[in-house]
Amino acid sequence: MLAITNLSFSFQHRRLFDRLSLTANSGELIHISGPNGVGKSTFMAVVAGLLAPASGDIEYRIGHQAVPDRRAYLEYLPAEANGLYTKMDATQNLLFWAHLRGVPLSREAAFAALDPWNLNHPLLRDGFPVEKFSTGMKRRLALARLDLSPVPGWLLDEPLYGLDADAMRVFRQRLETHLLKGGFALLISHDLAPLNGLITRTINLSKGNKHDG
Amino acid sequence: MANAWRQYRALVNQGVRAELADLERLVSPVLFAITLLLLFAFAMGDVDDSLRIRVYLAETMLTALFALQVSFARLFEPDRQDRVFDLLRAYPVSHTALFLAKYSLILILGTATMIPTLVFGAFLNQTANQHLFSWSVVGISLLALAGLGALGVLLSAMTLKANARQILYPLLYFPLTAPVLLGAVQSSRLCLDGGRAAADIKAWLGLLLGFDCIYVTLGILLFTELVDES
Numbered sequence A: 001m002l003a004i005t006n007l008s009f010s011f012q013h014r015r016l017f018d019r020l021s022l023t024a025n026s027g028e029l030i031h032i033s034g035p036n037g038v039g040k041s042t043f044m045a046v047v048a049g050l051l052a053p054a055s056g057d058i059e060y061r062i063g064h065q066a067v068p069d070r071r072a073y074l075e076y077l078p079a080e081a082n083g084l085y086t087k088m089d090a091t092q093n094l095l096f097w098a099h100l101r102g103v104p105l106s107r108e109a110a111f112a113a114l115d116p117w118n119l120n121h122p123l124l125r126d127g128f129p130v131e132k133f134s135t136g137m138k139r140r141l142a143l144a145r146l147d148l149s150p151v152p153g154w155l156l157d158e159p160l161y162g163l164d165a166d167a168m169r170v171f172r173q174r175l176e177t178h179l180l181k182g183g184f185a186l187l188i189s190h191d192l193a194p195l196n197g198l199i200t201r202t203i204n205l206s207k208g209n210k211h212d213g
Numbered sequence B: 001m002a003n004a005w006r007q008y009r010a011l012v013n014q015g016v017r018a019e020l021a022d023l024e025r026l027v028s029p030v031l032f033a034i035t036l037l038l039l040f041a042f043a044m045g046d047v048d049d050s051l052r053i054r055v056y057l058a059e060t061m062l063t064a065l066f067a068l069q070v071s072f073a074r075l076f077e078p079d080r081q082d083r084v085f086d087l088l089r090a091y092p093v094s095h096t097a098l099f100l101a102k103y104s105l106i107l108i109l110g111t112a113t114m115i116p117t118l119v120f121g122a123f124l125n126q127t128a129n130q131h132l133f134s135w136s137v138v139g140i141s142l143l144a145l146a147g148l149g150a151l152g153v154l155l156s157a158m159t160l161k162a163n164a165r166q167i168l169y170p171l172l173y174f175p176l177t178a179p180v181l182l183g184a185v186q187s188s189r190l191c192l193d194g195g196r197a198a199a200d201i202k203a204w205l206g207l208l209l210g211f212d213c214i215y216v217t218l219g220i221l222l223f224t225e226l227v228d229e230s
Helices: A040-048 A088-102 A107-117 A135-148 A164-178 B002-021 B023-044 B050-075 B077-090 B095-124 B136-157 B165-191 B198-229
Strands: A002-011 A016-024 A029-033 A055-062 A075-077 A153-157 A185-188 A201-204
Touching: A002 A040, A016 A040, A016 A185, A029 A040, A029 A153, A040 A075, A040 A153, A040 A185, A075 A135, A075 A201, A088 A107, A088 B002, A107 A135, A107 A164, A135 A164, A164 A185, B002 B023, B002 B095, B023 B050, B023 B095, B050 B095, B050 B136, B050 B165, B095 B136, B095 B198, B136 B165, B136 B198, B165 B198
Parallel strands: A029 A185, A029 A201, A075 A153, A153 A185
Antiparallel strands: A002 A016, A002 A055
16 A cells, blocks of 8 residues: 655745645555646656655555555656667567566566567567657557556556557556556546546645545 | 665666667777877877887876766766656665666776777887787776776766766866876886886875775765765
8 A cells, every 4th residue: 555644845945735645555546637737747756756755754555564665566657758778679678677676577478568569579579779669659668567567556647648549448458457456556647538437536736735545 | 685686687787788789889989089099199299218108108098088988978878868767766776786787887888998998009109119018007997997987977877967967077077087097007107117116006006996995985875865866
C-alpha cells in the first residue's frame, strides 16, 4: 500500500499542493486530475522520488511496516519522455532496465514482452536504434518496460501519449491485468475514454487540500 | 551488496554498449588529441635534444588533459536523453554503484584516449637517438587518469543540469587537475631521465597517489548529494 500523508510542495514560493493525503491500495487505479499547471506531473515526480517535498511523508507499506526504499515498489513513466537509451535497440533497453531491477530476463523473454506491443519484429527489436522509432512506438516500448517490471505500483503520467487505438487497447488490457494481480496505479491523463470503467477514484489537485482514506 | 554489484554490472555493460553504439563519441577525443599534437609539433618546430623530454611530456600530458576533458564532459550524455537519468533516480539504484560504474566507464574511455595520445606524442617527438615511449610513463599516466576520472565523474554529475555546462565544466575541471598534472609530468620526466632520482620520483608519485585518493573519496562521498540535487 502506498501511503501519502500531508504532502506539500512549493515551487518558487508558489504552493502547488498543500497537505495532500491519499492511500493507494491493491487493485486501485487513482486518477490525478486538475487543469494544466496545477502540479499533477510535479506530484508524480515527488512520489517517484525525483523531487523532495516541502513536508509530508510518502511510504510504501507492507502490512503496517514502511519499507526502507519505496522506489523498489514503484515504476514511473514520465510525461513526454520514455527513459529510453535512444542509440540502443528495443531489446537492449528492456534487458537493461530489467537487470537493473534484478529481474533475470532472457532475450527470448524480452521478445515475448515486445510482442503484445507489436514491436516483436526482427527489424524493429534488434540493431534498430530507438531514436528511429515514432513517438507512439517509443511509448509502446516504455509501456513494455513497465509491464515487465514486477513492482506493484505504477506511476503513469500521460501513458496514452502518442498511442494508436490498438496500443490503447493493449494498454488497457495490461493495466487491468496489473490491477487484478494486486497492483495499483496513479494515473494522469487528459483522455480517459480508453480507460473507462477502470478508474476507482479521482483526486482533483485544483481543489486545495485533499484528504482521503 | 549483491544488489549493488548486480546494478554496477548492469550499468557498466550499458555504458560500454552506449559508447559502442555511438562510436563518434569514442573516437572524437582521440582525433582531437592527434590534431592537437600535430599543431604542437608545427608550433614548436625543431627542439633542442636537451629539451626534448620536457617538450614531449608537456605537449602530451596537456593534450591528454584536454582530450580527456572532451571525453569526460559528455559522460552523462546518453543518460540525459529522454530523461533516462530521471528514471535511474526513480529506480532503487545504489548511488555508490552508479558512481563506480561511471568511474569504471571513464577509466575505459580515458585509457582508450590516453594510450594513443602517448604513443603518437612519442612518435612525433622522438629522434633516431632518443626513444620516448616508455611503459613507466604509461603507468604514471594511468595513475593520473585514476584521479582525473574521479574528478570527471564528480564534475559531470555537478554540471548535469547546468545550462552553461560547456563553460562551467572546464572552469571547474582545469584548476583542480593542476596537482595531478604536476605529479604526472614531474615523475614521468624523472623516469625518462634515467630514473636516477628515485626519492624524487617517489615524492611526485606520492603526490599523484594522494590526489587520486582524495578525488576518489570525494567522488564517492559527494556523488549521492549531487544525484539527489539533480
